[in-house]
Amino acid sequence: MEGRRYPEGGSPPSLSFSTDSKKSPSDLINEKRRNYFIVPNSVSGQLAPNSSARDCFIKRQYSRSFQEFMLNYAYTVVTSKVLSGEV
């Protein structure tokens, strides 16, 4: 019964990941935080050269990609203030 699937009528909303220019400042911060890493340039030279699966498992090399993730994590946690709304 097509008409009763959505009480308010109409079709399902279209899915979109597109950027909306009307986003609030906190939306923009969250989008940046969730989708990007912050990597301090001062330690960029101390990181592993690559993220080779073989070398990371066999030779115990660190994964550069993983290190960037953990750097971003440490940087964000150490330098940010946690807002009550984030819990």
Next chain:
Amino acid sequence: MLYEDYRVYIEGIQVPFNSIRISNVYQQNPTADISLPPFSGLQEIGRNYQPKVEIFFRDYNYGITPNETISGATRATQQDGYKLIFSGIIGAMSDTKSISSNGAQQQITLQAVHPSRILSDILIRYSSQLVQGALNETDPTATGATTTAEFSRETAMIKALQGISATAGEDSHQNVADAAEALRLQGTPGMIRVLWNILKLDARRNIGSNDSEAMTDMFTPMVEDGIKFWKRMTGHPTIESGIATSTYNFKPEENAKANPDVDNKPTMIPLTYKTFVGEAAQKELSVAALQSLQAGMPSPEVGSYGQLVTMMLDLLEYDMITLNSPVSRADGSIIEYITKPRLPYYYAPICNVLLPNMYYSFNVQSMYSATPTRTVNLANPTAGLAGMGQMGPSITYTSPHSVRFARGGGASGNLGSSRSSYNNKVGKYEWGQGIRAQVTQLPTKYNLMRGYLEEKDTEGGGTEIIGAEYNAAYQAWNTMYPGNPNYNPLGTNSGIASFERLNFLYADQEFAQETAKARQGSATGVFNPYAIVGYPMDIVDPVPSRDSYHGFCTSITHDISADGMSSTTYGLTSVSTFAELAKFNLPAINPYLMATFDLAEDPRIYGNTAGYIKACQVYQEVLGVGAAEPALLQDYNTGTMIPFTRTADTGGHWTTDGEGPFYDTVQGSLMLVARNITSLYELEQERIADGQTGYVDIDDWIYTDLTDVEYKRNPTRLTDTTTEGGKIVSAGIDAESSPFLEY
């Protein structure tokens, strides 16, 4: 989250943490639970990858002084002050969140395990198609000749008993890297190294379409160079040197296929089989036992190298202790794995002493009614073995000696007479408490060997291997039980076949184990990174009206909080008081060990100068610290503590000449028991020498300006969120991949 005395590194990056729990349980791999502030994406870090995690503490004894921490010391000095308390790989994660009227809490907990667990993933089948199945151990080569697997049931264990050799060539099953490794792995540790070499040799064959890439290109470099398993392993040279050098030439069976790799080659006798029986019987004891173990292994399809090592060490009554805080040796080497005999009753190393200011609670339970007064081990030779004859269940091997003496007919009898199952004589000490018998079947391995051993003993003419070792062990028993030579299992008037010594030895060890189980202990105190699981431990009580305790450490748990609160909890078994150590003989230990430890003249570990000096040597050569002699810790008569100290001159040992007592403070107490542990600096230098990168501390970037950063796309997220026609344009990635690796 940034309490300076502890650091957590994940994949070489220092991260803040909420709390840590590190657990090291006897005969298990060390584990750690690390609770971190939550963050989107953290729950994916263990997906199809095993991130490396290391935890360090700041050591004010062997690391850095408090002044250096605030005086602007160099990065190298600061890093050398941090010592390893755990290294592992992340294997599990939990994400928790709770909200209540009192507040909210959220955290992500990463569960890590020591990387040596990888040995359980190395299936025997990865070595070669040759070892698949029990029957097909030969395969044609490209030229049409046949070759036999190195991991053959006929020869693999015999090769293992040859141990390792510093001079062996690369294609030899005895090959090790250098003389230093040969010294560390001499004796029993070399046996598991030989089995590893055997698997490597089989893997290199690559016959026909068979490919052992999993072994040659993955697990071999990972174990040898990645986690440096063999470079960081050792035995106790004082114990193993005698085993390594006391060999016999292996004689093949008549009509057996000739094999130059094993025939007439020097072969060791493992500790547990050193019962000084005839040469022919000793060969059967060791070889038959190990070959039956190999036959009893799960199929190579599912059985692993780790399983093989565990089963072998269990058979030989050995442990492999994994140190979550590895030893840093003066020569720059690191000791992380120790393969040693089980030593529930022995001196404690200095690092395993809990001085009064190091604990704030302890508990000891002695369940006397649960302690048997005798163990009775029934032989069951009715399993249809050829040549056994009708012996029925009338053969029993009992323990302790006082019960055997009564059952054997007293002074006019002998040990052989005590074997009668239907003899219900009461032991001397049972008159005071009744009889509580622990009745078990003799293990199958002893029964299976019985027929062969009896035949071989006769065949070999009962030739004893007499020498200094035998004489010392024989004398040790006579010292414990003077005036009873007819009951000495090593004696010629005992009335038993020489191979039966093994059964009586087993019975004595059973009795000692049952007695040990009935006395358990636990203690909690300040954070103590120096103690080691798998070795004896002392708890010293300074109050004269109380007792100090000695036991065997079976677990150590460290709890560390980011606000600086930390503690260590210990679990012990086989607990006895210092007074009991002075008064009672040690429960039966292997006669070879009694002789090696200089306990033959006096089998007590109290006030025993010869035994104490030897114990200092045993521990100093591996752990870098000496032994703790209970008589030097506490005055026997007054119960007060004896002032002792430790200086640079005394190195790893204590002396009572100093002004002390340092044990009046927590810091002083930790100084007295400290040992040198591998540092963050040493590990970083080792990584750099291997061509790897080092560690990144928070101090390295904490003052970074927000304008001096690079923004990179998060690989756990879609890189392209474009949609078209109601679906995401970019393709998904394989479910078995990790977003943090390049394949």
